[in-house]
Amino acid sequence: MPAITCIWNPDSLRASLFAEAMARFDGSTPAVLTWSDFLSSRHLPVMAPVVRVDSPGRNWSVEKALLALGAVAPDEHDPEGRCWTNLDAAEVACLGEDKGRVLGSRQWYRGFRIALARLQDHCRDGDGNEVRWIQHPAEIAVMFDKAACGERFHAAGCRTPRPLGVVQGFDDLMAHMEREKVRRVFVKLCHGSSASGAVALEMSGTRLQAFSTARLSRVHGVVQLHNDRQVQRYTSREDIGLLVDAVCRERAWAEAWMPKAGWQGKRFDVRVIVIRGRARHVVARLADGPFTNLQLGARRAGAEALRQHVGDAAFTSMCDEAERAMGCFPRSLHGGVDILLESPGHRACVLEVNAFGDLLPGCLHEGRDVYTWELEVMR
Amino acid sequence: MISENKTTWLGLPVFDFTPDTPVIPGTIYRLRVGYDTEIPFSELLAKYLNDDRAAGAKGLIIGSWSGDDPTMDSAEIVKLLVDAAPRLPNLEGIYFGDIISEENEISWITQSDVSPLLKAYPRLQHFAVRGGTGLSLGGGFRHESLRSLVVETGGLPRSVLLQVLSLDLPELEHLELWLGTEDYGWDGSVADLQPLIDGGLFPNLKHLGLRDAQAADDVAAALAKSAILDRIVSLDLSLGCLTDVGAQHLLDAPAARQLLNLDLHHHYCSTEMMEKLKGAFPGVNLNEQEKVDEYGPYVSVGE
Numbered sequence: 001m002p003a004i005t006c007i008w009n010p011d012s013l014r015a016s017l018f019a020e021a022m023a024r025f026d027g028s029t030p031a032v033l034t035w036s037d038f039l040s041s042r043h044l045p046v047m048a049p050v051v052r053v054d055s056p057g058r059n060w061s062v063e064k065a066l067l068a069l070g071a072v073a074p075d076e077h078d079p080e081g082r083c084w085t086n087l088d089a090a091e092v093a094c095l096g097e098d099k100g101r102v103l104g105s106r107q108w109y110r111g112f113r114i115a116l117a118r119l120q121d122h123c124r125d126g127d128g129n130e131v132r133w134i135q136h137p138a139e140i141a142v143m144f145d146k147a148a149c150g151e152r153f154h155a156a157g158c159r160t161p162r163p164l165g166v167v168q169g170f171d172d173l174m175a176h177m178e179r180e181k182v183r184r185v186f187v188k189l190c191h192g193s194s195a196s197g198a199v200a201l202e203m204s205g206t207r208l209q210a211f212s213t214a215r216l217s218r219v220h221g222v223v224q225l226h227n228d229r230q231v232q233r234y235t236s237r238e239d240i241g242l243l244v245d246a247v248c249r250e251r252a253w254a255e256a257w258m259p260k261a262g263w264q265g266k267r268f269d270v271r272v273i274v275i276r277g278r279a280r281h282v283v284a285r286l287a288d289g290p291f292t293n294l295q296l297g298a299r300r301a302g303a304e305a306l307r308q309h310v311g312d313a314a315f316t317s318m319c320d321e322a323e324r325a326m327g328c329f330p331r332s333l334h335g336g337v338d339i340l341l342e343s344p345g346h347r348a349c350v351l352e353v354n355a356f357g358d359l360l361p362g363c364l365h366e367g368r369d370v371y372t373w374e375l376e377v378m379r
Numbered sequence: 380m381i382s383e384n385k386t387t388w389l390g391l392p393v394f395d396f397t398p399d400t401p402v403i404p405g406t407i408y409r410l411r412v413g414y415d416t417e418i419p420f421s422e423l424l425a426k427y428l429n430d431d432r433a434a435g436a437k438g439l440i441i442g443s444w445s446g447d448d449p450t451m452d453s454a455e456i457v458k459l460l461v462d463a464a465p466r467l468p469n470l471e472g473i474y475f476g477d478i479i480s481e482e483n484e485i486s487w488i489t490q491s492d493v494s495p496l497l498k499a500y501p502r503l504q505h506f507a508v509r510g511g512t513g514l515s516l517g518g519g520f521r522h523e524s525l526r527s528l529v530v531e532t533g534g535l536p537r538s539v540l541l542q543v544l545s546l547d548l549p550e551l552e553h554l555e556l557w558l559g560t561e562d563y564g565w566d567g568s569v570a571d572l573q574p575l576i577d578g579g580l581f582p583n584l585k586h587l588g589l590r591d592a593q594a595a596d597d598v599a600a601a602l603a604k605s606a607i608l609d610r611i612v613s614l615d616l617s618l619g620c621l622t623d624v625g626a627q628h629l630l631d632a633p634a635a636r637q638l639l640n641l642d643l644h645h646h647y648c649s650t651e652m653m654e655k656l657k658g659a660f661p662g663v664n665l666n667e668q669e670k671v672d673e674y675g676p677y678v679s680v681g682e
Binding site for chain 1: 380381383384395409411415449450483489
């Protein structure tokens with residue numbers, strides 16, 4: 001096993017679990033470059049032959065540094081800076097930590113993309129060859145863009161919910177829905193993860209209702225969004241308009257809300273971890289509402305129980321679909337693919353690929369956890 | 380929230396009918412126009428009926444009929460099924476509206492007058508309908524065969540409740556009404572249930588379900604003093620907002636002790652009260668003990 005440099009936030013659960021997995025696997029320890037050191041310094045340590053890039057999330061100073069990096073970068077989709085939230089360097093510097101606040105997601109992404117490109121640039125050996133990436137930075141950048149992922153899934157022939165594309169605001173969304181004759185949609189941050197700022201919106205005639213992971217508030221007349229563990233329900237057109245407009249200011253992607261299958265009295269979707277082209281760990285996530293994220297209280301169910309529930313054929317085609325989706329990222333060893341099983345019939349449909357979707361403590365496939373499998377296939 | 384389509388009904392497996400697959404005897408089919416189904420309901424039904432084996436069907440389930448447009452009511456579907464009656468001579472059960480929350484919220488399902496179905500199928504034994512908006516059961520007529528009637532709503536309109544109670548159903552054994560909440564259409568009161576509770580209706584009734592009721596405590600109080608409790612063997616007050624107050628009424632009612640089945644799952648009773656209930660009613664279903672949050676107690680199926 002060659003040595004590995006990990007770039008991550010050192011106090012994260014991801015870091016400690018991956019390091020533990022390495023120690024168990026062959027007694028090795030990773031060389032570590034923290035996101036914070038990387039972003040603040042131009043002098044990088046010598047990298048090991050293999051580099052693992054892990055989530056920069058859940059760390060306010062890193063978040064702020066990425067926002068600052070994004071502040072100076074022009075936006076290829078919005079060269080005049082009119083569509084999405086833009087904070088200048090001074091505004092970013094003044095930001096205090098405001099837990100759960102949805103602000104500057106597109107700008108954060110621009111910064112993250114620059115950071116990934118810089119990382120790629122720096123990670124070369126003496127002959128100028130790139131290191132081996134566990135996930136290639138260019139592909140991580142795509143995985144963090146739902147619009148770009150949508151194009152790749154389409155090209156690969158993956159079954160997905162019907163896309164409505166990037167929407168600019170509530171009125172634009174309504175126009176899209178009218179044109180496409182779609183009455184139930186999900187609106188998601190293009191660059192969000194963990195259902196941050198997600199909205200599930202349904203309409204019937206003139207009636208409208210939305211569920212969201214984001215809580216809407218007005219502070220001194222300014223609309224703010226905060227992610228909340230309690231899913232919020234909105235029924236007034238005014239609130240839903242404000243909510244969708246606010247989400248769309250961070251670049252948002254809309255797609256049809258396909259009916260998820262039910263199980264154990266709940267609705268569910270499935271996280272499938274694909275490692276080196278093969279679907280391995282499978283976790284069904286059962287929820288009471290439209291969002292199935294574990295941090296929102298969804299309950300887990302394991303692979304064998306799911307296989308028994310949906311049958312071998314549906315289970316296998318679900319794994320095939322996950323592998324097809326991950327085939328869009330040939331330079332990445334692993335990814336967490338979210339699959340919806342349609343109700344009824346359990347036909348599989350790709351929702352998204354998560355670059356850092358491999359944090360599933362305690363979840364085993366053929367006796368090994370996710371991180372151990374990642375190490376195993378690199379052996 | 381209803382999250383699962385039927386997988387079995389009337390003791391038979393349920394499958395979705397697809398036009399290219401032959402009908403399997405001993406199966407109940409669901410006809411459903413999903414959000415990406417290419418053909419309309421009328422065509423789907425025609426293809427189903429064109430298969431000779433459909434004539435033997437004991438049951439039929441109608442799923443979502445309007446694709447992705449929840450404003451389309453069920454009137455046309457009722458008419459199509461009425462016209463199909465001569466071709467479904469063995470039909471014993473119709474489930475009209477097996478639609479889950481992920482397809483359409485229960486209070487957004489747009490129903491219509493479904494009584495022509497009961498009239499067109501005089502041999503029907505089981506009828507279930509989901510969705511209270513626009514729903515009518517006509518009322519005031521006799522049906523000789525119906526053994527079970529289930530009306531599932533997020534809020535039962537008073538008008539529908541009165542229609543149900545005006546039906547003459549000599550064979551009815553199983554009656555299940557989802558009362559729901561005022562937010563979603565329940566505009567009746569427990570007083571409206573009085574003719575039922577007094578025991579003068581439905582001479583064969585054995586199972587009574589007054590489910591998903593915001594007013595579960597009031598329902599329990601009214602039942603405790605009622606004549607109907609002496610006649611039925613099974614009571615279902617599940618999915619609602621029953622608290623210790625309503626539960627105490629059940630404990631205090633001697634007639635309740637002879638129930639063979641008591642289902643209270645999804646409730647707001649205290650753990651102490653649950654112990655008392657278990658002592659008084661062996662086998663009582665007390666699953667899903669809910670906690671009141673800042674929004675107050677809520678029924679299991681709303682929206």
